[in-house]
Every structure is written in structure tokens, then in C-alpha cells.
Amino acid sequence: MRIFKKLIWGIVGLLLVLAIIIAIGIFLLSPTYSGEMELSQLNNKVDVYYDNYGIPHIYAQEEEDAYRSLGYVHAQDRLWQMELMRRIAAGKLSQVFGEDLVNTDKFFLSLGIDDASQKTVDQLDLNAPMVRLSQAYLDGINQFMDNGPTPVEFYLTGIEKRHFTTKDIYNTVGYMAFSFAMAHKTDPLLTNIKNKLGKEYLNDLQIDVDSNTTRIRNNKPSLRDTLRNQVAEMVHHVLNKLPLPQFEGSNSWVIAPLKTKNGKVILANDPHIGFAQPAVWYEAHLSTPNYEKYGYHLAGVPFPLLGHDRKLAYGITMFENDDIDFYYEEENPSDPSSYKTPTGWAKYEVVTKTIKVKDGEDVSFSYKKTAHGPILNGILEEVSGDRPIAMSWIYTKLENKVLDALYEITHAQNLSEFQVALPKIHAPGLNLMYGDAVGNIAWFAAAKLYKMPDSTHTKFILDGSTGKDEPLGYLDFSENPMAINPPWNYVYSANNQPDSIAGMLYPGYYLPENRAKRIVKLLEPKDDWTSEDVEKMLMDGVSDINAEIVTDLAKLMDVSQLNKSQITALDKISSWKGENEIDSIAPTIYHRWIYALLKNTFEDELGPEMFQQLLSTHLHKRMIAPMAKKENSIWWDDINTSDTVESKANRVNHAFKSALMSLESDFGTKKMNWSWGRVHTLEHEHPIGQIKALRSFFNVGPFPIGATREVINNMAFGYNETGKYSVTSGPSTRRVIDFSDIEHSTSILPTGQSGNPFSKHYEDQAKMFNRGEFRKMMMNKAEIISTKRSLLTLSPQK
Structure with missing residues (x-):
């Protein structure tokens, strides 16, 4: 009996010690949401009011102070996420996760994002407002790295903290530009099918743009090889290992005053991105005497990709245009260091990179580049064969002005200023959705589009040696698909095929018409839309x-x-x-x-x-x-x-x-x-949650979930032999902006605002999200102060 009692007391003591350790960890590692703190380089005091869901409302006297404060509060909730996001394009995931990510690092280094980012940074005007605000944001991040608690993931992986730079911002945006990688998955596969089975097997695969599908309407105002070349296989493997989500699709629609009950514009947006923990977006409300924006930020990017203020609102979906082409290159049989071009033989450029590997030796590798881009053969073991395949990607070919565009979008005061910024987006292809307080609605397809010869089909690997498959030229932005204040009184995008302005159907990897057809069916007959109606429509799960x-x-x-x-x-x-309820x-x-x-x-x-x-x-x-x-x-x-x-x-x-x-x-x-809920489940997975013992601590879920893929409430999954459909992507937020009551616009996040597992806001929205609930995006200062959960005061360092 004494031994038994000692055992019981020993267990109790162990649990008590464990509880104390956890309590200390929570105290030391949790974000600081209240109190006073000093930041260097602040010019004036900044008040950060946190609401009940941990969203910071930042009030500053000048914009640089607001962005410096944003960097600090963003980092204390999402530093680990920022760290992973900047590592992808730079080929530095192996430093964190070991040799399993070496091939992924090789692939992303070969894309050239990191080199293109460096080239862009070297040419920046350091006095430009965009650059100054970006640097202020980075200063805030770096001050948290120096003075704030180190996130638990850094301890678990053993990596050291390293200051963020402007190049890191561009690398994160570059990863976003790569996003869904449909060209990498599709073009080599179709080439393989044609070569193995014959052209007749392509007829039923829906590889061309479709003249009969539901298309987004424009309204422009008068103003031969073997299967050894396995690029598709390579991409399938390396992307499955990514510890972060990819951009997938999205819905958005904007309803004009004549179709709303209160006679004001309503905008809805729910970008579809891979589910993960932490969630993709970080919400923040910035207010100064000359600037205000309630925005959704990517980790490590200062300017919000989604946002609104009292004058206008905007959102995005993926355009799904084709901006990547693959070319067979003809290597010189007597000189393997050169390849054939229309004007003669040219020398390959040879690029050498080194990857640092956790608990392993450094890995050095080299790859060749042609005028088209990197040769993929030999970069990864899946891509072999005698015929070199080069990848041509518009993102790394043209001058990168994407951050300039985001800065101008976030500072636009009206439709005209908003539209002027869009030609600066060359990639990724985005649908920009717009609505404002004076009644304008618009949709713009923003991307640098190019025209190919009529005989060239860009969904196959092209001939790189003759010049016959080269782009004929770039389209002017005025020839991009768009609709401004159309007479049917709404605009929408569901990643489906757009109509043409330029007299051509734009090649792309469009999603089927399912969501588009449903959106049009619901929007068209109704002329008294309210924000509550739109919230309900965002949850529509009928196919x-x-x-x-x-x-x-x-x-x-x-x-x-x-x-x-x-x-x-x-x-x-x-x-x-076609309904998809959990118990169906x-x-x-x-x-x-x-x-x-x-x-x-x-x-x-x-x-x-x-x-x-x-x-x-x-x-x-x-x-x-x-x-x-x-x-x-x-x-x-x-x-x-x-x-x-x-x-x-x-x-x-x-x-x-x-x-x-x-x-x-x-x-x-x-x-x-x-029942559907037994096979259709949603779990928000943290990279470290892959360790079984840590899964319940870092992951959120799993939950049985309704809806399905390619409905408005798009809960996407891949088919597999098990018949279990784990949701992989879906609404990364649901937003409804109603200009009849802008201060009561609503949104929701899939899990929570914070990526810190010790924060009370790590998963406090997850069940609300699953139930289709929304919460207010507060903008009224008096209401924010009176209902605040806490106040964090940031003061200039003495």
C-alpha cells in the first residue's frame, strides 16, 4: 500500500511540475497584448487596441509609426509563419526540416525567385514611400525578434532568429506568385499523354478554353518524347512536402446599389487557400490622420492584399491565366555546353547553389539556364531524359512592381486611382474586385498577358530551338478582361474563364463553371440584397x-x-x-x-x-x-x-x-x-503537428464539415483510394463589406488571429468558422475603445 501511495504522489508531483512548466511557458511565450513597451525609431506614441478576437487596431500620428507598430504586433503573433514563408523561395526549408526538403529547396531555387528578388531590391529607390513603409514594417518585426519571446517552434527546430530584410518580402510575394503551379502539373502531363497514347486521347480532357461554359462577362466603358521527362511527377512530389499552404482559387462578387436593399454597394470575398495552422491572413486595422485601412496581411508582407476603408473595398481571386511555358531545348551534340537558338548555338548559363541541411552535410548542385529559363532535367531525380526541358515564367522575366502595386492599391482614394495601380501586377494573375461608397463596382484581371502564334498550344511542351513558339508580344492592360459598372449591376469571379476584350480567349487553367454558374443563378434574380443575405450565400454548399x-x-x-x-x-x-450537409x-x-x-x-x-x-x-x-x-x-x-x-x-x-x-x-x-461528415473532415495542420505526440497541441481539429469541393463554400479535397476526404483548401476568410453600414462589415478566420499556440486567439474562431458565423470588423474608434479587450501602448525609446 505504501508503494502504491508513493507512486500516486509521484505521479501527482510530476503532473504538478508539468503544469507549472506549462504555466511558465504560457506566461513567457504568449504574445503581449497589454501594457507599455518602447520601440526605437518611433516618432510618437502609438495605441494598439486589441478587440475580443485579438485583432489590433493601431492608432498612430503618422504612417511610418503605424507600419512599424504593425510589424511588431504581426511578428509577436506570426513570427514562425513569417520565418517559413520567407524560406520557401530562398531554398532554406532543409535548414529547418532536414533532408526530406532538399528536393523542394532545389526546385524553388531553380525557379529563380530568390535571384529575381535580389535584382529587384538592388534597384529600389530607398526614399520611395513604398520602400520607407516596408522598412518601417521590417523594423518592427526585427525589434520583436530582438526583444520579444522566442516562439516555441524555434526551440523545437533549433533554428536561430535572423533579421528580416526587404528581399524577404519579395521572396514571400514570389512564392504567392508561384501559388497553384497548375502549369507544372498540367503541361508535362498532357505532353506525356499525347506521346504515349496519341492526340485522339486529348479530345475529352477539356484542355482548351470553352466557348460554351459560364464565362465572366466584360464591360469596358468607353473611358515528341518518352515519359522519362517527368516534370509533372516532380512537382506532384515536391509540393506535397511543402509545410505551408498554396493559393488555390476563390470567390468574390460585388453588388451594385440597384440590386441592394439599402442602395449601397456590397462586396463579398473568400479567397480559397490551403488550410493550415496558423491561418494565412493576419487582420489589422491601421488609422492615422491621413490614412486608414482595415486589411488582411500575408506573413511578412506590409501591405494588405484584401482591405477596406470608408471610401472603398477590394478583394482578390486567382485569375488562373497561363503565365508559365515549357520548352524542349536542342543541345549541341558536339558541345553539351551549348543549345540551339533561332540565331545559332548559344552557351548555357550554369548556376550553382548550396543548400544547408539540418543534421546533415551541405548539398551543392548546379543547373543550366537558357534564354527561356532554367533547365529542369537533373535538378530532381524525377526529371531525366535526353531532351532538356526549360521553364519560362513571366514572374522572373519582367521588372517586379508588385509591391508598388500593393502600396498604390492600399492608398487609392477612388476607382481611378485603384485602376492606375493594376498594370504593375505582372504575376501572379489576380482578379481584383472593387466596390466603393459612391456606388462604383468593378472587376479587373490583373496580369501581364501575352499573345502566342495561332499554331502554338501552350498546354504542351513547346519547341525552344526554332523560334516558332515564342510570344508575339504583350497585351496592353486595356486588353485585359474587366468589367466596370456593368448594366447587369454585379461583377463576380470564381476562377472561371473570362470573356474576351482582345479578340482572343485567354489561355489558362480555369476551374469548372460549377461555382460560377451557382453564383450567377443566385445573384441574377434578386434585387434587394442585404449583408445577411450575402453571408448566407457565402455558406452555400449546393452543387x-x-x-x-x-x-x-x-x-x-x-x-x-x-x-x-x-x-x-x-x-x-x-x-x-446537390446539397452537402454533414448528415447527408x-x-x-x-x-x-x-x-x-x-x-x-x-x-x-x-x-x-x-x-x-x-x-x-x-x-x-x-x-x-x-x-x-x-x-x-x-x-x-x-x-x-x-x-x-x-x-x-x-x-x-x-x-x-x-x-x-x-x-x-x-x-x-x-x-x-x-453520412458525409464521417468521410469529409477538416483539420488545420501545423508543420510540427506532423509529430504525433504534438499533433493535439499544434493542430486545430479535426472537425466533420459540410459543403464539398467546387461549391460556393468550397471545401476542397483530393480523390484517393481510401474514400476519406480530408479537406485541403477552402475559404481562408469570409468577408462582407456593406457600404450602407461600413462599421458593421463582417468577416471570419478559419482558426484564429494568432499563430502562437500559447495565445488565447490561436483557435478561438474555428468553431464559428465551421458553423458559418461572422464577427464584426470594427472601425469606429469610440466603439473599439469601449469594447477593447486590452491596450498595448508603444512609445518612442528614450
Whole structure:
């Protein structure tokens, strides 16, 4: 008994010591939201009022003080996130995570973002307002690094803190520009399919822009090789290892006064980005006598990509235009240091880089560059073969004015000043959505677009030696898609294909029309929109397209070959209207059926590896609905059955039975156990949360979640053999800006404002986000002061 008591007291003592350590850790490592603090280089005192969700409302006498304070408070909540963001383009992830990230570092170094950032920084005017504000923001970050508590992730990974520089800002923006990498996933894959199977197999893959799809309307006012070249495989592997989210898509719409109940503009925006912890955006409200902005900031970037004030509001979605091309280069057989150009042989440029690896030796590697860009062969082991493939990316080719554009956007006072800033965005391609207090609405596709020869198809690897596949020239910004105050009284973007102003359909990697069609269907008939209506619309999880697909497929089902349970399931899904509630079983059946149909239809020709690559592109999303309507296709036949030619009906029936068998195997025969929430879950993963023992501390979730992919409330996931759909990306925020009551505009974050796991704001919005709730974005100073959670006063250093 004594031994037992000693054991109990020993355990109690251990738990007590552990509790004390945790309490001390929380006290020492938590962000400082109240009290007084001195910052060097401040000219005047700055008051930072924190609201109930940890959003800082920064009141300063001048703008540089506001941005210096922003840098400090941003860093104390998101320094770890800033650290990772700046490391991607610079090829420095291996220093943190070890040899598993060496290939990822090689890939990003070969993109040339880091070199392009250095070139841009070397040419900056240090006295320009954009540069001064950026430096003030960096000063704030660096003062926190020097004087604030070190985030726990730095201790766990053993990395040292290092001051931030302007180059780090450009590297973070460069990673954003790379974003969804659809060209890397798509172009080599399509080239491989053409070379392996023949051109006829491309006809049903929806690789071209579509003249029949729902398109964003413009309104411009009068004012040959083997499969050894596996670029697609390489990108699939390296991007899966990234510890940070990628930009995916987004929705936005702006409603003109004639369609709103209160006669004022309403803007909605929910950029779709990979879910992670911490969440992507950091909210901050800056106010000075001459400047005010409530904005959403990327980690380490001073100017908000989303924002509003009392005069105007703006948001973004991804344009999805094609700004990356791949070229086969012809190497000189008698001189491997040179390659063929239209004017003769030219020497490769050889670039050598060194990667520092945690707990390992430095890795040095070299790659060649042509006039098009880096040669990808040999950078990673997946990319081999005799024919060199070069990558041409517009982001690293042209002068980088993206930060200048962001500065001007955030300081614009009206539509004209806003529009003037947009031609400075050459990449990434963005849809800029705009609304203002005087009733203007607008949509602009901002990117440096170029025209290719009519015979050139940019979704295949091009010929780099002859000059016949080179761009003919750049379009003027006036030829970009746009709509300004259209007579239909709304503008929208859902990453779908835009109409043309320039007499051409712009090549791109557009998402299917599903979300666009639903947005138009809901917006068009209603003329009394309120902010509450818009909030509800942002949570819409109905897929009209998926319901239509089921109708097309169900017509082909041979009921005589189904048992009673299968007929019940078919009846259930046949009456489905496309809703995706957590307790519904129809979406579970639908996605198992579609995955089985895709696998049975395409994997026999492509093989398992290329089939998985296809699933990682937008192509497979674009072709599901057309294939459901298409009676004849070369893909319907199973090449493994030489004695028969399978029909579409064969494929559809076999896929349906396979889907139901897999569900019964996983969840039993009781269909009530097939609910959507059992297979569709959301977990916000922290890079260190991959360690099992630390998962519950760093990760947020998992939660069963409703909606699905390619609905307005886009909870995206990839198809896989398990039939479990872990959500990978979705709304990174939901914002509703109502100019009839600007101080009561609303938003939400997926987890919380802080990336510090010891902060009370680490995950305080997660359940609200899942339930579709919103919170106020406060701008009224009196209300902010009276309802503040805390006040942090920053004073000039004495």
C-alpha cells in the first residue's frame, strides 16, 4: 500500500511540475497584448487596441509609426509563419526540416525567385514611400525578434532568429506568385499523354478554353518524347512536402446599389487557400490622420492584399491565366555546353547553389539556364531524359512592381486611382474586385498577358530551338478582361474563364463553371440584397452541377442487375438536389461513384502514376460533367479486355457497384452510417503537428464539415483510394463589406488571429468558422475603445 501511495504522489508531483512548466511557458511565450513597451525609431506614441478576437487596431500620428507598430504586433503573433514563408523561395526549408526538403529547396531555387528578388531590391529607390513603409514594417518585426519571446517552434527546430530584410518580402510575394503551379502539373502531363497514347486521347480532357461554359462577362466603358521527362511527377512530389499552404482559387462578387436593399454597394470575398495552422491572413486595422485601412496581411508582407476603408473595398481571386511555358531545348551534340537558338548555338548559363541541411552535410548542385529559363532535367531525380526541358515564367522575366502595386492599391482614394495601380501586377494573375461608397463596382484581371502564334498550344511542351513558339508580344492592360459598372449591376469571379476584350480567349487553367454558374443563378434574380443575405450565400454548399451529373449517369443504370440495397441507394441519390450537409449520405455515395468512374475509365490507359497526376490538376474537375453527358469517348473502352469494347454504360454501372461495395466494406450495410461528415473532415495542420505526440497541441481539429469541393463554400479535397476526404483548401476568410453600414462589415478566420499556440486567439474562431458565423470588423474608434479587450501602448525609446 505504501508503494502504491508513493507512486500516486509521484505521479501527482510530476503532473504538478508539468503544469507549472506549462504555466511558465504560457506566461513567457504568449504574445503581449497589454501594457507599455518602447520601440526605437518611433516618432510618437502609438495605441494598439486589441478587440475580443485579438485583432489590433493601431492608432498612430503618422504612417511610418503605424507600419512599424504593425510589424511588431504581426511578428509577436506570426513570427514562425513569417520565418517559413520567407524560406520557401530562398531554398532554406532543409535548414529547418532536414533532408526530406532538399528536393523542394532545389526546385524553388531553380525557379529563380530568390535571384529575381535580389535584382529587384538592388534597384529600389530607398526614399520611395513604398520602400520607407516596408522598412518601417521590417523594423518592427526585427525589434520583436530582438526583444520579444522566442516562439516555441524555434526551440523545437533549433533554428536561430535572423533579421528580416526587404528581399524577404519579395521572396514571400514570389512564392504567392508561384501559388497553384497548375502549369507544372498540367503541361508535362498532357505532353506525356499525347506521346504515349496519341492526340485522339486529348479530345475529352477539356484542355482548351470553352466557348460554351459560364464565362465572366466584360464591360469596358468607353473611358515528341518518352515519359522519362517527368516534370509533372516532380512537382506532384515536391509540393506535397511543402509545410505551408498554396493559393488555390476563390470567390468574390460585388453588388451594385440597384440590386441592394439599402442602395449601397456590397462586396463579398473568400479567397480559397490551403488550410493550415496558423491561418494565412493576419487582420489589422491601421488609422492615422491621413490614412486608414482595415486589411488582411500575408506573413511578412506590409501591405494588405484584401482591405477596406470608408471610401472603398477590394478583394482578390486567382485569375488562373497561363503565365508559365515549357520548352524542349536542342543541345549541341558536339558541345553539351551549348543549345540551339533561332540565331545559332548559344552557351548555357550554369548556376550553382548550396543548400544547408539540418543534421546533415551541405548539398551543392548546379543547373543550366537558357534564354527561356532554367533547365529542369537533373535538378530532381524525377526529371531525366535526353531532351532538356526549360521553364519560362513571366514572374522572373519582367521588372517586379508588385509591391508598388500593393502600396498604390492600399492608398487609392477612388476607382481611378485603384485602376492606375493594376498594370504593375505582372504575376501572379489576380482578379481584383472593387466596390466603393459612391456606388462604383468593378472587376479587373490583373496580369501581364501575352499573345502566342495561332499554331502554338501552350498546354504542351513547346519547341525552344526554332523560334516558332515564342510570344508575339504583350497585351496592353486595356486588353485585359474587366468589367466596370456593368448594366447587369454585379461583377463576380470564381476562377472561371473570362470573356474576351482582345479578340482572343485567354489561355489558362480555369476551374469548372460549377461555382460560377451557382453564383450567377443566385445573384441574377434578386434585387434587394442585404449583408445577411450575402453571408448566407457565402455558406452555400449546393452543387447544381453534381445533381445534373447524377441525373445523366442514373439514366444508364441497369436496375435489373442491382440488388435491393443497391436500388435503395440509387433511389436516394437520384432524388438528390446537390446539397452537402454533414448528415447527408448522398454526397458520400456521389464522390465514391465519381472516383470509381474516373479510376475505371482513365487508369487503364494512364497507369496508376499518371492517373494520380491527373487527379492533382484542374483538368479532372473540368471534365467530369462533360464526360457524364458524352456517350462516345475513346476512354470508355478498357484496354485490358482485348475481346470486348466497353461502353459508357458498362463503366457507369461497374463504378456504381464498386462504390457501394467500398462503402459497405468501410461502414457496414446501414446507410445511416454513410453520412458525409464521417468521410469529409477538416483539420488545420501545423508543420510540427506532423509529430504525433504534438499533433493535439499544434493542430486545430479535426472537425466533420459540410459543403464539398467546387461549391460556393468550397471545401476542397483530393480523390484517393481510401474514400476519406480530408479537406485541403477552402475559404481562408469570409468577408462582407456593406457600404450602407461600413462599421458593421463582417468577416471570419478559419482558426484564429494568432499563430502562437500559447495565445488565447490561436483557435478561438474555428468553431464559428465551421458553423458559418461572422464577427464584426470594427472601425469606429469610440466603439473599439469601449469594447477593447486590452491596450498595448508603444512609445518612442528614450
